[in-house]
Amino acid sequence: MNGELAVAPRDGGVRTDLGEAAGWPEYAAELRGVLAAVIAASSVEVLLIDALALGERLPEELAWLRNGVAVTPVQAVDLFVEMLGRGTSPFFRLLGADVLRIEQSWNAVVFLPMTQEVYDALDDLSDEHLEIQWRRSEPDLLMVEAPVEVVADEGFWTAVRAAAQSGTTLLQERWAFGVCGSRWFLVTPENVEEVISEVQPRSLVRVAADPDLRVRLMDRSFTAFTAPLKPGELACHEVPGGVEDEDEVAEVTGAGFDLFLAGAALDELYAVVPDADGVVRRQWEDPKQFL
Template identity: 30%
Template sequence: MPPSFVYRITKYDPADREEHGQYTGSEDTVSDHGPVEAAYLAAIAAFAEASDMGRLEIREPGVSGFVHFGAEPRFEGHGLGGLFPPDLTGYHDGAEVTLPVALELVRAMLRESGAWCRLEAGDVFTVHVGWDQSVYVGSHRPCADAVTRTRELGLFPEAITTSPYAAELDEPEAVEAADTDFWARVRAKLAAGQTLLLEEAYVRNAARWHRLTAENLDAVRAGFSPRALLTVWPDLKTDVGAVLAALPAEGSVEFVWEARDGMISHAIVDDTEYQELTALVAGARAASALSLYADERHPLLYAVLPDSDGVVRARW
């Protein structure tokens, strides 16, 4: 069940909205990186305090992808520098963070730095950021003092039925658990002499790639991020020149390649970037080009890492 009391917090005076709810005032739709931004964070802190929330869980974390929709430029490290290491260890679905870290995540989202997530405490508290500096807070309590504090901060808390970004409104794709049966199928393919390419999506729009063999499977599995989405593809092709020559005349593809040192990288490229791509992958040992169109992507297997109790909780 979602929280019973939900508020939209904005810097936009409801009196400046037209009949369909569109804001017509003069407030900017980006963060001021200053006192107004600080007011948002203070308001969220007030709601968290009123709800007895000292820690929150990260849900559906993501970073900037191929297309960047933010009004501000991309930030290096997706705005997560200082909160998480460069490899984003600790930034995954289900990770618990303290309230101060949660507020810094909200700051990054207000600045449209590239990172986005929901912050939750079961069905009793939630906070997430929508378009144009709209913040949605839900609680199992009415939080009257927090509502008053938000108004004192110069912001406008509006009671609403539900957030348009509520997790309950999403329709996650049904995927199986990466359980014993899943790994048995992977091992069967490897035992048949195949080498497989595995894509480990650890947050939305970010993935690590691994070439699986019967010998390295257990070691690769030990390094997976919790609740990752795992997609198994046919192995990279050793004739890199042939892969480059077969790129489509138009459109974009995801190009995956293994360098001489064994590092696997990937890039989204379109037909205007093939020359640069050829130079980038010079000397690569193997490569593959994967279509970005859903009806043309045909993985061998895919599944989500369950929690230690065998339950899949990630909402991919």
């Protein structure tokens, strides 16, 4: 990447109200044309969903959405513009090999980091309803500064099996960012193989072995569960930044979640699930760097 195209709506109402604005249909139609033209100029045949973030559960029609999923250019344009119009979860960016990236800001501005070659291949872009600006930038390699280096291989799963034999074992599979981007399991000797078979490639798996579920560190991240824990997938309530006072704790417990797992309990046994060929193709920040 050595530059980016910034595309913004000329209509101020679109910037604030997104898909609810009167001028949205014109902006969306013109934006679709620009995105399609840029993708065509990049000569990529598929784009990958990346940096998926979920503030709420995926609707049924988008249940297939995952980091690393490949979509066609037509699908990519439709998904991205629909996401932009909603202004709510799910959020994601699109990667076109190493020549193009498509991402959004909060006010309907779209950024398209791209190579100089892609930009030079563009013809005149329609801008009746858009403000389009090209600006040069330094190379952006999308590198994770401190990635998880442990692979969820047979050695890792052997450690998980041993933990399940020894006591209460909780496993988190994080497949997207946000409070709705993961699922939890109580792993037992009887279901450990089933759980292992369910986790998906490119997920970050973190395991808490025999944790103390009575500790309540209110000012730190935690996940709350309903007692008693039952084997299999668990209902939970994630609180990423902790709570400020006992009233907020009461809200969590009042909703039926009375077992608390401190986020730090997941910082000892974790790994990234590789693709079927054993290669890890998704980087996650190493949680230990935040201790």
